[in-house]
Amino acid sequence: MRKWKKLGIGMAMIAVCIAGNGIYYGIENYKGQQFETARTKNETGKQGSITQVTEQNATEVVTSERNTTEDAMAKVLEERRKNPLLLLVNKxxxxxxxxxxxxxxxxxxxxxxxxxxxxxxxxxxxxxxxxxxxxxxxxxxTEDRQEQLLKQEIRKNMWNGMNEEEAEADALLTVAPYGYxxxxxxxxxxxxxxxxxxxxxxxxxxxxxxxxxxxxxxxxxxxxxxxxxxxxxxxxxxxxxxxxxxxxxxxxxxxxxxxxxxxxxxxxxxx
CATH class of the missing domain: 3.30.1380.10 (Muramoyl-pentapeptide Carboxypeptidase; domain 2)
Incomplete structure (x- = not known):
């Protein structure tokens, strides 16, 4: 099966901004729609005083939060794969x-x-x-009805001059076998x-x-x-x-x- 490389669904990018009042990060899809955001502040001392976050600490915080969010996203996607409405039935x-x-x-x-x-x-x-x-x-x-339709299509193709192998191959382009x-x-x-x-x-x-x-x-x-x-x-x-x-x-x-x-x-x- 061909792997589709272009799809943006579920693909994310991490946006990080270190500001004077803390670290803001977001996981966004390719169109910039925000899935989750979090704001972390380091506050010490009197009200209103803010300790500057070092670059090293910022990296540690972002990495930790990013891993947590990615794990959460993985769980969401796993549940979606189990969604019965997304049941894949094909050949x-x-x-x-x-x-x-x-x-x-x-x-x-x-x-x-x-x-x-x-x-x-x-x-x-x-x-x-x-x-x-x-x-x-x-x-x-039903399975019986599906099988009947495939046989009808094969017979029609043979009536139009195809041999049995050709008739079946052509029929399967438009009619699935029962169970599929x-x-x-x-x-x-x-x-x-x-x-x-x-x-x-x-x-x-x-x-x-x-x-x-x-x-x-x-x-x-x-x-x-x-x-x-x-x-x-x-x-x-x-x-x-x-x-x-x-x-x-x-x-x-x-x-x-x-x-x-x-x-x-x-x-x-x-x-």
Whole structure:
């Protein structure tokens, strides 16, 4: 898997300023947003009198505080890696054998994980208010359903003249084997425009899809298989395939233009 080198999430720099009233340091991300700050003062004698901190003492204080803060950040990142909403399921990572999900049923009969239901409904309502009519083409799938879809795609390819090996290889570019599909998590939905319900490249030109790609992050979703990232995700570009990762991760992934694989890689490198 390609290691992404550019991501700024979680990467930090230490800013140190020694002033007359003490030492101020901060751990900031690459955009200067402050994660944590601390102010240390050496005060002795009468009120208002301040002992100047030597350069050596300043270094010791900053190093100690920096190590403490970095340890705290490592714990935060470790917890985020364990976040079930960031569960990685792709051709190299199967759905855990003991995976279970509580499902909620949409008005059209499709099912999704309960945890994404409210945000999905909010997103579809917002799209409607913006003049877009979005249809849920697919959502949660059982293993049996996923296997059936892959076999159908293979048969279609063979009908179009491919041999069995070619047909399977081509099918796996767009359809995951059962046990390796995000649809089995309940966190994924295929969303299309009511006026064009084809799952193909024409979907990205529809009003609904343009709105979804611009706004889905506000509701905790990301377009899971973006253009130009096929060698990372293992799948062809799918403008209709949206994965729920939670609002915080969705915002960070969208700002940085990274896939779930790249995002998790960056978190792991900060451990």
């Amino acid at each position: 190299d990572h199967a759905l855990p054998a003991d995976y279970e999900v509580s499902l909620a049923t949409l008005n059209d009969g499709h099912q999704v994980a309960e945890v994404i239901y409210d945000d999905l409904m909010d997103m579809l309502s917002a799209a409607k208010e913006a003049g877009c009519s979005v249809v849920v083409a697919s959502a949660y799938r 599909s995000e649809h089995e998590t309940g966190y994924t939905v295929d969303l299309v425009d009511v006026n064009n319900q084809m799952l193909d490249d024409t979907q990205e030109t529809t009003t609904a899809n343009i709105w979804l790609r611009r706004n889905c992050w506000k509701y905790g979703f990301v377009m899971r298989y973006p253009k130009g990232k096929e060698d990372i995700t293992g799948y062809s570009y799918e403008s209709w395939h949206f994965r729920y990762v939670g609002k915080e991760a969705a915002k960070e992934m969208t700002v940085e233009h990274v896939t779930l694989e790249e995002y998790l890689n960056a978190l792991a490198q900060r451990k």
